Amino acid sequence: MTAARTLAFTVLCCFALAACNREPTFNASSLPAYQKSLSEINARLSAQDRHKLQMALLTLAAGGSADYTAVALANPSSIVNIEALDGVANPLQFLDRMRSRIEGRTAASVIRGVADDLDYEISRVEAQTKGAEKQLAAFVIENSRFRWDRGKRVTSPTAEFSVYNGSTTPISRIFLMGELTTPELKTPLAMGGLIYNFANLLQPGAQQQVTVILGVPGGWTAKQLETIYDPDLKLTVSNVSDASGRRLLATNTEVLDTLRRKRDVLRGS
Helix, strand or coil: CHHHHHHHHHHHHHHHHHHHHCCCCECCCCHHHHHHHHHHHHCCCCHHHHHHHHHHHHHHHHCCCCCHHHHHCCCHHHHHHHHCCCCCCCHHHHHHHHHHHHECCCHHHHHHHHHHHHHHHHHHHHHHHCCHHHHHHHEEEEEEEEECCCCCCCCCCEEEEEEEECCCCCEEEEEEEEEEECCCCCCCCEEEEEEEEEEEEECCCCEEEEEEECCCCCHHHCHHHHHCCCCEEEEEEEEEEECCCCECCCCCHHHHHHHHHHHHHHHCC
8 A cells, every 4th residue: 555655656746747847838829828928938948049939939920931020120129028029019910920830839849840931931042043142252241340339429330341343243232141140159149131332333353341330220230239349240242233223133142141040040059
């Protein structure tokens, strides 16, 4: 009898431990339920996994995988609030977009699902570009730097870099994909596109120093970047326009680059 009671007690303890170790899941039945479950999930995640989940949720809330930053444009300094759908316009609209993809799922499952979506989208865009990225190799970006001079009245950050035109075509505009990182973090601080219009055509064989003011709403002007010193800015040419304004590529490779980078972040360990 004692042995039976001991066995029963052991079984109950095992069930209790299993319940405690079970990963929390999303409850998307209502806005308060979603916010409560998100808080419980985030409490169990590392900083890196919280960033992955944030990226995945914003992608789903935006309604597509190509540009998760769209949801954050209205208030770039409050990404955490946007993730929780706290204080945003029409929060139930965003929750409706997300519900079928998160209901009853763990953070790992949601992240993996969005990464799968990105894999599919990458394959589709790669088929459209058909290797056209190689044509952009003639345009070289060097000495890229992210600056935010807090000692001056100008509060907008800037991207500084040089452009070399190694092609045979004068260009009037250049499109770039940027990624801002620091050695301390494995995931990017910001990702996004930049556009620069040349006052005079950049002729073949010419090089020009460029400064782009990052003053528009978006991830580049998030408040948390004000306290980051010496970040690394990587820029990749995604398209150029010729003298008549016609783009070299019908599809910007920045779309493909964005998808790849996001996929790599979500798949990363």
